[in-house]
Amino acid sequence: MAEKFLVEAVNDALHVELARDETLMVMGEDVGRAGGVFRATAGLRERFGENRCVDTPLAEAGILGSAIGLCMAGWRPVCEMQYDAFSYPCLDQLITHVGRYRWRTGGKMEFPLVVRMPYGGGVRAPELHDDSPEAYYVHTPGVKVAIPSTPADAKGLLAAAIRDPDPVVVLEPKLIYRGEKQEVPEGEHVVPLGQARLAREGTDVTLVAYGAMVRVCERAADELEGAASVEVLDLRSLRPLDEDALLASAAKTGRVVVVQEAPRTAGFGAEIAAILAEKAILDLHGPVLRVTGFDVPYPYWKIEDRYMPSVERVVGAARKLLEF
Amino acid sequence: MAEKFLVEAVNDALHVELARDETLMVMGEDVGRAGGVFRATAGLRERFGENRCVDTPLAEAGILGSAIGLCMAGWRPVCEMQYDAFSYPCLDQLITHVGRYRWRTGGKMEFPLVVRMPYGGGVRAPELHDDSPEAYYVHTPGVKVAIPSTPADAKGLLAAAIRDPDPVVVLEPKLIYRGEKQEVPEGEHVVPLGQARLAREGTDVTLVAYGAMVRVCERAADELEGAASVEVLDLRSLRPLDEDALLASAAKTGRVVVVQEAPRTAGFGAEIAAILAEKAILDLHGPVLRVTGFDVPYPYWKIEDRYMPSVERVVGAARKLLEF
Amino acid sequence: MARVASEEHELRRVIDEDREVDGLGADDLLAIYRSLILLRTYDERSVVYHRQGRIGTYAIFWNHEAMQAGSVHALADEDWIFPSYRESAIGLLRGIPASTVLHWWRGHPAGWWNPAEHRVASICVPIGTHVPHAAGLAWGEKLKGSSAVAIAYFGDGATSEGAFHEGANFAAVMQAPLILFCNNNQWAISTPLEAQTRAEALSDKAVGYGMPGVRVDGGDVLAVYEATREAVERGRAGGGPTFIEAVSYRAAPHATADDPRVYIDLDRVEEEKRNECVGRYEAYLRRLGVLDDATAEEIKNDALETMRRGIAAAEAEPEPDPELVFDNAYVLPPPGLREGWDG
Amino acid sequence: MARVASEEHELRRVIDEDREVDGLGADDLLAIYRSLILLRTYDERSVVYHRQGRIGTYAIFWNHEAMQAGSVHALADEDWIFPSYRESAIGLLRGIPASTVLHWWRGHPAGWWNPAEHRVASICVPIGTHVPHAAGLAWGEKLKGSSAVAIAYFGDGATSEGAFHEGANFAAVMQAPLILFCNNNQWAISTPLEAQTRAEALSDKAVGYGMPGVRVDGGDVLAVYEATREAVERGRAGGGPTFIEAVSYRAAPHATADDPRVYIDLDRVEEEKRNECVGRYEAYLRRLGVLDDATAEEIKNDALETMRRGIAAAEAEPEPDPELVFDNAYVLPPPGLREGWDG
Ligand SMILES: Cc1ncc(C[n+]2csc(CCOP(=O)(O)OP(=O)(O)O)c2C)c(N)n1
Numbered sequence A, B: 001m002a003e004k005f006l007v008e009a010v011n012d013a014l015h016v017e018l019a020r021d022e023t024l025m026v027m028g029e030d031v032g033r034a035g036g037v038f039r040a041t042a043g044l045r046e047r048f049g050e051n052r053c054v055d056t057p058l059a060e061a062g063i064l065g066s067a068i069g070l071c072m073a074g075w076r077p078v079c080e081m082q083y084d085a086f087s088y089p090c091l092d093q094l095i096t097h098v099g100r101y102r103w104r105t106g107g108k109m110e111f112p113l114v115v116r117m118p119y120g121g122g123v124r125a126p127e128l129h130d131d132s133p134e135a136y137y138v139h140t141p142g143v144k145v146a147i148p149s150t151p152a153d154a155k156g157l158l159a160a161a162i163r164d165p166d167p168v169v170v171l172e173p174k175l176i177y178r179g180e181k182q183e184v185p186e187g188e189h190v191v192p193l194g195q196a197r198l199a200r201e202g203t204d205v206t207l208v209a210y211g212a213m214v215r216v217c218e219r220a221a222d223e224l225e226g227a228a229s230v231e232v233l234d235l236r237s238l239r240p241l242d243e244d245a246l247l248a249s250a251a252k253t254g255r256v257v258v259v260q261e262a263p264r265t266a267g268f269g270a271e272i273a274a275i276l277a278e279k280a281i282l283d284l285h286g287p288v289l290r291v292t293g294f295d296v297p298y299p300y301w302k303i304e305d306r307y308m309p310s311v312e313r314v315v316g317a318a319r320k321l322l323e324f
Numbered sequence C, D: 001m002a003r004v005a006s007e008e009h010e011l012r013r014v015i016d017e018d019r020e021v022d023g024l025g026a027d028d029l030l031a032i033y034r035s036l037i038l039l040r041t042y043d044e045r046s047v048v049y050h051r052q053g054r055i056g057t058y059a060i061f062w063n064h065e066a067m068q069a070g071s072v073h074a075l076a077d078e079d080w081i082f083p084s085y086r087e088s089a090i091g092l093l094r095g096i097p098a099s100t101v102l103h104w105w106r107g108h109p110a111g112w113w114n115p116a117e118h119r120v121a122s123i124c125v126p127i128g129t130h131v132p133h134a135a136g137l138a139w140g141e142k143l144k145g146s147s148a149v150a151i152a153y154f155g156d157g158a159t160s161e162g163a164f165h166e167g168a169n170f171a172a173v174m175q176a177p178l179i180l181f182c183n184n185n186q187w188a189i190s191t192p193l194e195a196q197t198r199a200e201a202l203s204d205k206a207v208g209y210g211m212p213g214v215r216v217d218g219g220d221v222l223a224v225y226e227a228t229r230e231a232v233e234r235g236r237a238g239g240g241p242t243f244i245e246a247v248s249y250r251a252a253p254h255a256t257a258d259d260p261r262v263y264i265d266l267d268r269v270e271e272e273k274r275n276e277c278v279g280r281y282e283a284y285l286r287r288l289g290v291l292d293d294a295t296a297e298e299i300k301n302d303a304l305e306t307m308r309r310g311i312a313a314a315e316a317e318p319e320p321d322p323e324l325v326f327d328n329a330y331v332l333p334p335p336g337l338r339e340g341w342d343g
C-alpha cells in the first residue's frame, strides 16, 4: 500500500478502472491535455489515448447530455465537472434525463455513468468555487450520490460508482484533496455504496458527517475527549444510505449532531434528522441538532471560515446535547 | 368578492399588479399571444402591450438570465416557466445568479423578480409535466418560495412575491388550477410571505402541507372526523417559513404528519421534520411521519395516483401516530 | 459583415420541380407513400381517439409526415432515431407497434419501448434536450468503429435552447455522424418564428458550428429524402454532422389541448392545408403513373387496419401494476425506496 | 451548402496597416495609451502581488489589454459593461479604484462594487452566464427609451455554453443594443480553439443569430476601438446587437494556478509575446509622433503609483466583519437565517 493524497487516490482509481474496462471513458473540461485542473485525471490521456480521456468543449449540459448518448452506444462515461458550482448547468440533463432514462426504457437499458467533481469550501477561491451541492443531487430520483472523506474511500467509492449500473454522482471534498496522505490499497479496490464508516466509536453522542466535515467532527471528538465519548459516523454514500448504521449509532448514544457545509434548509442534514425523527424518536435523549452552512451565498473567502461548520460549533452543539 | 378558480386568481393578481406598477413586466413562453398555456396571463398583452407581456424565445435560462439584466435596468420581471420540469434549464441562472447577485453588489442593488410556474402531479399528462421541484428552489440561498393552496392565496401570495424586493419563486398547484371556485378579494390583495394558514383547527394531530396536498389533508381530516381532532397547517410559504405556527401546532397536538408530493429524500418535508426534531422534541408524543412521493421518476399517468400522497396514506400515517 | 449568400436559402424541391430522385424505383416510391399514409392515419385517428377519451392529450403532427417519412427512408436499420414528442409515432416506420405509441399517449407503461431494439430513442418531451444525447450516441458509434449515424428531430423553437446549441457544437467538434433535423413548422405553440430568431434562415446556424446546413421544402417528401440521404452519406463517410432545415407549416393545433384561433391566421392555415404534404406526393405519384386508385385504397385500408388493431390491442391491455412505480428506476435500487408505499 | 465568404474572415487592422481612425485626435490616442498602460500595470503588479501572497489566485490578462481598452473607449458613460473574470480590472477605466479590484482577488467583501454606480456589472465567474444578463439590461434600457448600450465580454470557450447561445438569441430577437465581445485568445485553460469549435471563425456564429459579426485583430487597440464604435453606433441607432470576434492569443498562463507548459507550445507563446498589444500600440504612437519618452514615462509612473496606492489601501482595510456573512443576501431576510451562528 502506498500513501496517497485524496486526489491521487482518485487518479489511481481512474487508472485502474480504465485499464480494467475498455468501455470506460473519461470526459470533461481540461481533463486531457492538462490532466485536470486538480490533476485528478493526470496521465490518462497519455496512457489510454485521446478517445478515452476527452477534452470536451466548455459546456456542462453538453458533457452530461452526450454522456447519455455514449451510454446508449455502450460506453461508460466518467464525466468531470470542473467545480461544484459549474455543475449547475448540467442539472437539467441530470434531473430530466440521467435519472429517468432507464425508467423510460421500461428498465431495458442501463446508464452506468458517473459524474465526479471537486466540491466544498475553505480553499480561498473566488466565488462559485466553494459550493456543496449534494442536496440537489440526492433529491433527484434515479441518481446515487457518494462522498468520500479519506484517500482510500476516494478510490474505493469511485470504483464502486464506476462499476455501478446506475448513474452515480461522486463529490470529492477539494479542501482535503491534498490534506493528508494516507494508505490506499493498490490495484482494484472497491468500497461498496451504501455502507457507512464508523470513523470513531463512542457511546455518548454521535456526530454524523461526510466529506471534509468528517475531519471537523474528528477534531471535535478530540476536543471533547474526557468530557464525552464521541462517535463519528462517516456516511460515505447518501444514496444508497446506510440507515442501519445511522439508527444503530443513534440507538447507542441517543444524541445526534448532523454536520454539513451546505446551506441549512432542506440540506441532507435535514434528511438525516427526519429519518431520526421518524425511526429513532424513542432512542433520542434530546433534540437532533444540525451544524450547517447558512441560507446565504457562500461568502467572500476572507470570512469563509465563519460560514463553514467549525470544530467549535460542532463541539458547542455536542455539549448542548450532553447537557440537555 | 367574486368566485374564481385558482388560475383565474393568478391572472387577476397579474392584472392588478401590472396596473399598479409600471415597471412590472410579464415574460415567458406563450404568455402573450396565447395568454399562457393555462391562460394565467390571458388579456395582459391586449391590456398592457407587447412590451409588458412578452412572448420570449423558447429558452428558460435566457428568460431568467435576461430577467436579471432587466432588474438592473429598473424593471420588475415576472417570469413564467411553462411547467415545473421545464424550469430545470433555469436552475443554473437561479442558483448561480438570481440568489447571489444582490449579495455580489454588496447589498446595493435589488433583484425583485418573480418566477412563477404551474407544478405538481395528478393531471394525466405526459412525463415531465408533473414535478414538484420546491426542494431545489428552497435549498437555494437568496431565493424565497411561496406555494398557494387556495384561489385567494394564489392572488395574495403572488402579489406579495411581486412586491417583495427579493427574488421569489411561486409554485402554483396545477392540479387545482380549476379545482374549486372560491371567493377572491377584488383589487389589491396581498398575503404576506411567511405566514402559515391554519386551514383547520384540531388538537390531536397536525397535518402539515402546502399546495394541492392541503386539500388531501383536509379530506384526511374529514375521514378522521370522530376518531381524532385534526389540525391542518397550510405553510403557504417555505421561505420565509412560519416556524412559530409550526411549533405552536406541534406543541398543541404533539403529533405531526408532513405531506409532500415531491420525492422523499431531502424534500421540504425533511426540513419540517428536522425543525421539529430540533425544536419540538419534548412536545412530540411520537415520531414525525412523512407522507411523500418516492425517489423514482414521477410515474406513467395510469398509475400516478399511487405515487401521489393519497387521503388513505395520510389517514394511515395519522392513525399510526395516534396509536403510537 | 458575415452573411450567407441568399441563394443558399432557397428550398430544395423535387415534387414541384417534377424531378426524380436518383436511385429511387417505383417500389421505393410506394414504400415512402405507405409510410406517409401510415403516419397520416395514425395522426388523424389519434385526434379522434382523443376526442373519444381513449388517449390523453396528444401532439398532432398533421402535415409533418413528409419530414418524418422522407428522412427515415434515407436511414439504414443500424441508424438511430431521436424523436421529439412531435415525432411520437416515427417508430411505426421501424416496426414499433401502433399500440405501443398509443399506450404512450394513454399514460400506460407499455408505451415505453427499449430504444436499442428498434434504434429509436425514447420520445423526448423537454425541448431540445435530446440533441446532446443524439450527438453522444453518434460520437460513441463512431468511436466504436461502427458505421451507424443518428438523426435528431426538433422544432424551430428548439433552436433557441442551450441544449440544442451544446449538442450541435459537440457533434461538430467530435465530427459525429449526426443529422440535426429541424422541423421548422414556423410556430412554437403560439410563438411565431420571427419571435424565436432573427436568423434569415435556421440553416444559417450551421455556419456557426462549422457544419453544412441545408434547406428543404418540408412538405416535399422526396426533397427531404434526398437531403437526408446526402447527410447520411456524409456522416457515414466521416464528414461529420449536417443541419437540415425542413420548412413547413403547422396546419393543425400544437396539441389537442391547444386552441390556435387566438394567435394564428386561419386563412394562412387553410392555404397550407390545401398544399399539405401527403396530397402533394400522391398527386406526384399519380402523375408518374406509380400509384393507382386500387393501390392507394389498399394502402389506406392497411393503415386504418393497423390503427384499428393498435387501439384494440392498447385497450385490451390490462391496467398497469402499480408496483411499476418502483420497477424501472434503478438496476440496483437503494433500500427504503418503498418507504410509505401502501401496496 | 451555406458558408460565409472567406474574405469576411479577414481581421480588421489599423496599426499594422498604419491607418488612422477617423475622429481620434492625439488626446484620444494618448487616453487609450493611458488605459492600456493602466491595465498592463495592474496585471503585471497583480502577478507579483500574488507571488508575494498579497492577493489570491489571479486570472492574468496580459496581452488582452487592447481588447479591453479599445472597446471601452468606444463606449459612453451611460453604457454598461459586463465583464468576465478575464476583465476583472476593466472597471479601472470607469473609475473603480484599484483597491476595490484587488480586494476582489483578496476575497474581501470590499471587492464588490455597486454595478449601477459605474455601470460595470459584477465580475462573472461562471462562463458565459452573464451574456443573458447583458442582453436583458440592453433590452431593458431600450424599453425605457434610454440610448444606453451594453457590452458583454467572454472568451472563445464561452461560445460553447448554452447560456451564451440563449443570451445572444435573446439580444437578437429583442434587437437589444448589445455588443457581444468575444475575446478569442484561442485557449480555454488547456483546451485549444479547435477542440472548442469547428467554425471557421467565431464571428460566423453571428449569422445564425441574424446579427452582424465582425472580426478584428485583438492585439490592435485601434481596430478594436473602431469595430466597437461601429457596433455601438448601430446599437444606439436601433440596429440591434453585434458580435465582435477579437482574435488574440493567451500569452500568459490562464491564471496564477495554471502551468501551461504541459499543454502549450512555448515557442508560439514567445512569438506572441514579441508581438504583444501594448508594445505594438506604443510603437505606432511613436511613429505618429504622438508619444515621446517623457510622456510614456509619466504615464507608466502614474499607473505604478495607482497600483502602489491601490495595494496599500487594500492592505490598510480592516479585516471584514464576519457578520457580513448575513448582510447582503436579502433585502428582507427570512427569520432564522442566523440559526447556529456563533458570532
Ligand atoms: C424545455 C421545455 N420548455 C418548454 C416546453 C413546453 N413546450 C412544449 S412544445 C413547445 C413548443 C415547441 O416548439 P418547436 O420547437 O417549434 O416544436 P414544434 O412543437 O413546433 O414541433 C413548448 C414551449 C417543453 N416541452 N420543454
Ligand SMILES: Cc1ncc(C[n+]2csc(CCOP(=O)(O)OP(=O)(O)O)c2C)c(N)n1
Residues within 6 Å of the ligand: A029, A058, A082, A086, A089, D086, D125, D126, D127, D154, D155, D156, D157, D158, D159, D183, D185, D186, D187, D188, D189, D250, D254
Ligand atoms: C460554467 C463554467 N464552467 C467551467 C468553468 C471553469 N473555467 C474557468 S475559466 C475556463 C476557460 C474559459 O475559457 P474562455 O471562455 O476561452 O475564456 P478565457 O479564460 O480564455 O478568457 C473554465 C473552463 C467556469 N468558470 N464556469
Ligand SMILES: [Mg+2]
Residues within 6 Å of the ligand: C155, C156, C157, C183, C184, C185, C186, C187, C188, C189
Ligand atoms: Mg415549431
Ligand SMILES: [Mg+2]
Residues within 6 Å of the ligand: D155, D156, D157, D183, D184, D185, D186, D187, D188, D189
Ligand atoms: Mg479563451
